[in-house]
Amino acid sequence: MSVVQLDEYGPWTVEPSPRRETDLQALQARLYADFADFVGRSDGYAFFNRFDNMLGIANGIDVAExxxxxxxxxxxxxxxxxxxxxxxxxxxxxxxxxxxxxxxxGSAQDPGRREVLSAGDTSDSTGQVTVGHFDIVGVTESFTDTEDAAAAGLEIQQSMLALKQRLLSEHDSIAQFVGGDNMIAVCPQLSEDAFGDVVDHVRDETGIEFQVGVGSGPTAHSAGGRAKEALEHCRETGTRVHEATAVQQQATND
Structure with missing residues (x-):
């Protein structure tokens, strides 16, 4: 995983005078788009996280890149x-x-810390990435077409927070809201039962039910593609958790 941190960003936003918030939001959005394009070219994923601190799934991305x-x-x-x-x-x-x-x-707000690039003792091996692609069951009928946009957004975000917390605390996984009613999580290799526990916990806590497709591969892109295919299986069959099988994953490779 990579952490991309803006150098001395806090002081820059207010010096020599506070900058317009919309200008800062536009800069953050453009920067995130560039970062997403960058990791995407190497089959990685980007998470905006806090925008001034972004996360990347870095398998296959070397220091020179x-x-x-x-x-x-x-x-x-x-x-x-x-x-x-x-x-x-x-x-x-x-x-x-x-x-x-x-x-x-050095500190993120230290003016002497600029363009640090530190990879420590990372190896050349890419290993395996497991991705879970979650979405809410029946979101259009339950929220989009029945509640105002602000109320629907709040309820969905609360369920996403419960999902993120469960994945982090119980499974050492990192999840990111990626728009609409979708959440993508990068995980250790977990069983279908473990993913089932997560969606059951969130349903019990928030009343909102998720379904999740799971895929694995050497890069985030390959794992995420298989997770999306598995999620389509959930949507078509009503299954709450589905993991792409080895045969399906090999077919995706081919």
Missing amino acids: YERLQERIRNRYPITVSVGVGEGETPVRAVEVASRQLQAA
Whole structure:
């Protein structure tokens, strides 16, 4: 996993005077789009996280590519970014390692810390990525067509928060809202029963039911593609949890 952190961003937003909030939002959106394109070219995924701190699934992305990302941002934006890359047995452990790489180089608001790139002892092996693609069952009928947009958005976000918390606390997984009623999680290799526990917990806590497709592969893109196919199976059959089988995953490769 990689952590991409804007350098000295907080002070920049208010010096020499506070900048317009809409300008800052537009800059963050463009920067995230560039980051998503960057990891996408190497079959990775980008999570906007807090926008000033973004996360990437970094399997297959080498240090030289991150250097080119830093150069691109330096040339296109009035800010720079630092990058930490960490490896771990779970996504949470990998993010912890990546975060420590940056923290050891100095504070995020230290004007002397610019364009740090630290990958520590990461190996050349890509390993396996497991992705769960969650969405809400019947969201159009339950929310979009029956509640006002603000109320629907709040209820959906609350269910997403419960989902993120369960995945993080119980399964060392990192999940990100990706729009509409969709959440993508990068996980250790978990059983279908474990994913079933997650959706059952969120239903019991919030009253909102999710379905999830699960896929694995050497990169986030390959795993996520299989997860999307598995999610389509859920939608077609009413199944709440479905994992792409080895045969289906091999067919996707072919």
